[in-house]
Amino acid sequence: MANLKEKLIGQLETSQDKSSHNKITVVGVGAVGMACAISVLMKDLADELALVDVMEDKLKGEMMDLQHGSLFLHTAKIVSGKDYCVSAGSKLVVVTAGARQQEGESRLNLVQRNVNIFKHIIPDIVKYSPDCILLIVSNPVDILTYVAWKLSGLPMHRVIGSGCNLDSARFRYLMGERLGIHSSSCHGWVIGEHGDSSVPVWSGMNVAGVNLKELHPEIGTDKDKENWKKVHRDVVDSAYEVIKLKGYTSWAIGMSVADMAETLMKNLRRVHPVSTMVKNFYGITNEVFLSLPSVLDNHGISNVVKMTLKSDEEAKLQQSATTLWDIQKDLKF
Amino acid sequence: MATVEKLIAPVSRAQGEASRNKVTIVGVGQVGMACAVSILLRELPDEMALVDVLEDKLKGEMMDLLHGSLFLKTPKIVANKDYSITANSRVVVVTAGARQQEGESRLNLVQRNVNIFKFIIPQIVKFSPNCTIIVVSNPVDILTYVTWKISGFPKNRVIGSGCNLDSARFRYLMAEKLGLHPSSCHGWVLGEHGDSSVPVWSGVNVAGVGLQQLNPDIGTAQDKENWKDVHKMVVESAYEVIKLKGYTNWAIGLSVAELTESIVKNLKRIHPVSTMVKGLYGIQNEVFLSLPCVLSAEGLTAVINQTLKEEEVAQLRKSAETLWAIQKELKDL
Numbered sequence: 089m090a091n092l093k094e095k096l097i098g099q100l101e102t103s104q105d106k107s108s109h110n111k112i113t114v115v116g117v118g119a120v121g122m123a124c125a126i127s128v129l130m131k132d133l134a135d136e137l138a139l140v141d142v143m144e145d146k147l148k149g150e151m152m153d154l155q156h157g158s159l160f161l162h163t164a165k166i167v168s169g170k171d172y173c174v175s176a177g178s179k180l181v182v183v184t185a186g187a188r189q190q191e192g193e194s195r196l197n198l199v200q201r202n203v204n205i206f207k208h209i210i211p212d213i214v215k216y217s218p219d220c221i222l223l224i225v226s227n228p229v230d231i232l233t234y235v236a237w238k239l240s241g242l243p244m245h246r247v248i249g250s251g252c253n254l255d256s257a258r259f260r261y262l263m264g265e266r267l268g269i270h271s272s273s274c275h276g277w278v279i280g281e282h283g284d285s286s287v288p289v290w291s292g293m294n295v296a297g298v299n300l301k302e303l304h305p306e307i308g309t310d311k312d313k314e315n316w317k318k319v320h321r322d323v324v325d326s327a328y329e330v331i332k333l334k335g336y337t338s339w340a341i342g343m344s345v346a347d348m349a350e351t352l353m354k355n356l357r358r359v360h361p362v363s364t365m366v367k368n369f370y371g372i373t374n375e376v377f378l379s380l381p382s383v384l385d386n387h388g389i390s391n392v393v394k395m396t397l398k399s400d401e402e403a404k405l406q407q408s409a410t411t412l413w414d415i416q417k418d419l420k421f
Numbered sequence: 422m423a424t425v426e427k428l429i430a431p432v433s434r435a436q437g438e439a440s441r442n443k444v445t446i447v448g449v450g451q452v453g454m455a456c457a458v459s460i461l462l463r464e465l466p467d468e469m470a471l472v473d474v475l476e477d478k479l480k481g482e483m484m485d486l487l488h489g490s491l492f493l494k495t496p497k498i499v500a501n502k503d504y505s506i507t508a509n510s511r512v513v514v515v516t517a518g519a520r521q522q523e524g525e526s527r528l529n530l531v532q533r534n535v536n537i538f539k540f541i542i543p544q545i546v547k548f549s550p551n552c553t554i555i556v557v558s559n560p561v562d563i564l565t566y567v568t569w570k571i572s573g574f575p576k577n578r579v580i581g582s583g584c585n586l587d588s589a590r591f592r593y594l595m596a597e598k599l600g601l602h603p604s605s606c607h608g609w610v611l612g613e614h615g616d617s618s619v620p621v622w623s624g625v626n627v628a629g630v631g632l633q634q635l636n637p638d639i640g641t642a643q644d645k646e647n648w649k650d651v652h653k654m655v656v657e658s659a660y661e662v663i664k665l666k667g668y669t670n671w672a673i674g675l676s677v678a679e680l681t682e683s684i685v686k687n688l689k690r691i692h693p694v695s696t697m698v699k700g701l702y703g704i705q706n707e708v709f710l711s712l713p714c715v716l717s718a719e720g721l722t723a724v725i726n727q728t729l730k731e732e733e734v735a736q737l738r739k740s741a742e743t744l745w746a747i748q749k750e751l752k753d754l
Contacts, residue, residue: 092635158589260491267429
């Protein structure tokens with residue numbers, strides 16, 4: 089006897105296309121993970137979204153809350169589980185899991201705690217999605233991208249750190265405020281470490297191709313009466329300030345992850361400042377990950393844009409590399 | 422000459438015009454921020470204002486959104502505990518107030534939230550005398566009445582988010598049962614946003630095919646497929662998600678963005694939202710319940726005459742009585 093569904097719907101094709109074509113997994117359903125999830129959903133990037141975490145109730149609650157919004161979304165399948173089998177077949181896996189900075193704490197302090205967590209999660213991710221691109225968000229992101237690369241065995245072009253995509257966005261926002269222009273028309277690149285020693289490339293700052301350093305040669309120096317150096321200082325302090333005020337940051341990082349996810353999923357070949365393996369660039373000899381302007385497509389990082397850096401900018405990159413390697417060499421895998 | 426002057430030559434000395442599609446969110450808790458992000462990601466406002474009493478949290482949330490400016494199309498985001506920041510809003514979303522604790526019913530929150538509203542509603546009205554107010558705080562039907570009374574607005578400009586979310590949850594669950602997308606599954610949940618909401622089984626359809634015609638027992642105790650459970654799960658949804666993750670926010674945020682879109686874009690779409698129902702279905706008191714309403718730039722401009730069965734009308738009347746019993750005890754409106 090036919091049930092209501094059978095009475096209503098005449099099935100033409102019984103073999104269901106069971107696998108998704110554009111699956112994204114978010115690991116970690118804290119504030120950052122959920123901000124990534126909602127940004128990705130509202131940009132219609134995935135036909136399936138999987139959430140993974142260890143806290144089962146919270147995980148289920150977050151999944152249900154998103155599912156209840158299905159009517160307003162275009163992602164037909166939203167699943168979750170603490171077992172990584174739910175993430176199987178993902179094109180992109182965003183890793184936000186791990187401890188986060190407390191008020192006043194630097195990102196580097198979190199390292200060993202998060203390495204231990206990654207030892208559990210990275211192998212499982214790769215087991216179920218051997219062809220995926222890994223996008224690491226957890227801090228300290230440059231070190232953890234290295235760790236993820238080592239633990240995953242994936243080729244380096246498929247392990248990306250969210251790195252300075254957010255720092256550059258904050259820089260462009262602040263630049264836009266000063267100039268009274270929308271940030272998408274303000275161009276400035278912050279590269280290197282996602283953290284206290286990031287490098288603002290003053291020589292590249294421009295609006296409509298007009299180079300700001302040519303208009304204002306003291307830009308970024310201590311002699312600058314307009315103190316543009318403060319723009320970069322504010323970027324470095326941003327996270328600490330927001331954490332002090334609301335306890336954590338979520339929205340901006342979530343949106344920046346969706347921005348990168350869009351380029352990866354749609355094979356756009358846009359250039360983003362993301363954390364990649366920089367050995368042999370700028371005289372760096374160790375296997376460290378730092379942010380450089382990188383071309384992203386559906387295979388991951390396909391090229392790095394070779395920026396011309398001044399000698400002091402190169403020196404700063406080398407110093408970040410040394411700082412990071414100092415920590416990395418002591419890590420126990 | 423400052424960098425900005427060297428770089429940018431003004432064409433028009435006239436000041437920019439005021440915002441035309443300003444949306445204010447009152448309350449930056451989980452629900453308020455989910456509304457904010459959903460509205461921003463849907464690119465609805467040209468300006469967004471946030472208001473709350475917790476100044477640090479408010480500032481932190483505003484900064485976190487501003488840091489995502491590069492990825493948004495809303496050039497002005499402001500926040501302050503002073504309502505002057507909300508001036509000239511088109512839509513004001515009110516999420517402020519206490520929220521349900523685990524196991525607590527929405528009606529328990531009433532007097533606590535009435536006192537909060539006595540402060541905030543006059544402020545909203547003072548600075549945006551022509552706005553449309555969407556009330557989200559619970560118990561939403563009573564608080565929409567309270568808002569209407571305190572504001573002195575005509576009833577087309579005071580809307581309760583009401584059963585927009587219940588109906589979305591119903592359609593999501595219906596879609597799961599039928600293997601379809603929720604936007605193709607039609608079902609209306611009306612009346613009280615809460616335990617006594619009314620699923621209108623006679624209207625439940627896919628492609629105009631009434632499910633009650635295919636399954637006359639639908640919604641009754643005799644129904645072997647137990648479709649009644651779909652509505653039961655809708656009623657329990659909020660409690661369940663609260664039990665799992667402590668609160669709900671994503672689904673309500675997305676549903677509020679949908680209502681806001683209809684108003685800001687003058688779409689004249691129909692949504693089940695809470696409106697003044699005195700004079701309808703034999704209801705004699707000034708209560709607010711959800712009915713299918715047309716939303717446009719002037720707010721709630723029409724109500725659809727839903728043909729209800731006797732027992733459905735009886736349920737609406739009973740809700741009206743329950744709500745009136747509470748409303749008449751409220752002090753100093």
